[in-house]
Amino acid sequence: MKRTLTILSLYPSQMNVYGDRGNVLVLRRRLEWRGYRANVLELDPGETLPRDVDLVVGGGGQDRGQVAIQPDLLRHRHDLRAMAEDGTPMLLVCGLYQLFGHSLQVTDGTRLAGIGILDLETQPAPQRSIGNISAETSNFGTLVGYENHAGATTLGPEAQPLGTVAAGQGNNGIDRTEGARRWATFGTYLHGPLLPRNPFFADHLIRVALERRFGQVELADLSHAAEQLARASGSRRR
Numbered sequence: 001m002k003r004t005l006t007i008l009s010l011y012p013s014q015m016n017v018y019g020d021r022g023n024v025l026v027l028r029r030r031l032e033w034r035g036y037r038a039n040v041l042e043l044d045p046g047e048t049l050p051r052d053v054d055l056v057v058g059g060g061g062q063d064r065g066q067v068a069i070q071p072d073l074l075r076h077r078h079d080l081r082a083m084a085e086d087g088t089p090m091l092l093v094c095g096l097y098q099l100f101g102h103s104l105q106v107t108d109g110t111r112l113a114g115i116g117i118l119d120l121e122t123q124p125a126p127q128r129s130i131g132n133i134s135a136e137t138s139n140f141g142t143l144v145g146y147e148n149h150a151g152a153t154t155l156g157p158e159a160q161p162l163g164t165v166a167a168g169q170g171n172n173g174i175d176r177t178e179g180a181r182r183w184a185t186f187g188t189y190l191h192g193p194l195l196p197r198n199p200f201f202a203d204h205l206i207r208v209a210l211e212r213r214f215g216q217v218e219l220a221d222l223s224h225a226a227e228q229l230a231r232a233s234g235s236r237r238r
Contacts, residue, residue, distance in 0.1 A: 005039070005206075007054065009057050023091060033222055062095075063110075099112065120171075124152070129170075134166045145191055154172060161178060164176050178190070
């Protein structure tokens with residue numbers, strides 16, 4: 001029987017702008033290409049949160065999507081925090097990145113409580129951040145993607161930035177930070193989707209998940225030719 005990892009996709013019907021569901025597809029395919037099996041579960045409002053999961057992935061959405069899922073996300077906050085503290089790798093993009101912080105104020109002034117896994121606050125920005133973005137990271141090299149958000153996010157002392165903005169706006173357009181990280185939980189404003197354009201980051205999440213489940217593993221190298229073309233194309237467009 002093939003070794004299996006379980007991937008949990010948070011609210012994919014409400015939080016899937018700019019093809020963020022592609023992040024789940026990339027994780028699944030890169031596992032399958034290496035001989036593993038991926039069991040993908042989806043959490044929708046009102047459902048029970050699966051407990052025995054290896055990876056958690058969430059995408060971006062419009063304000064109305066955030067408002068719609070926020071009460072249900074709060075319902076699961078203690079279980080999600082326990083998973084994060086235990087080292088479960090998580091990737092949250094844009095809208096769910098914001099809701100994994102302490103609070104979010106959407107553009108109409110409504111203030112939404114977050115679940116506080118990441119130490120950050122988000123307020124409306126003076127102007128929307130739109131365009132290609134790249135960020136230099138200490139562990140993953142240069143991450144590239146596309147940002148489109150109206151929030152300005154400020155990190156607290158318990159959150160480290162995922163990277164430093166090389167081009168684009170990032171968290172707030174002022175301090176040059178992009179995203180946040182704590183334990184094995186990563187938040188970012190990079191769409192694209194992110195993981196197809198940054199396969200080495202996908203492999204980091206996979207490696208952490210595999211080693212938590214099975215112990216030390218060796219990941220077979222995969223061809224990145226298509227991803228490199230996507231990175232180059234995205235870097236040229238503004």
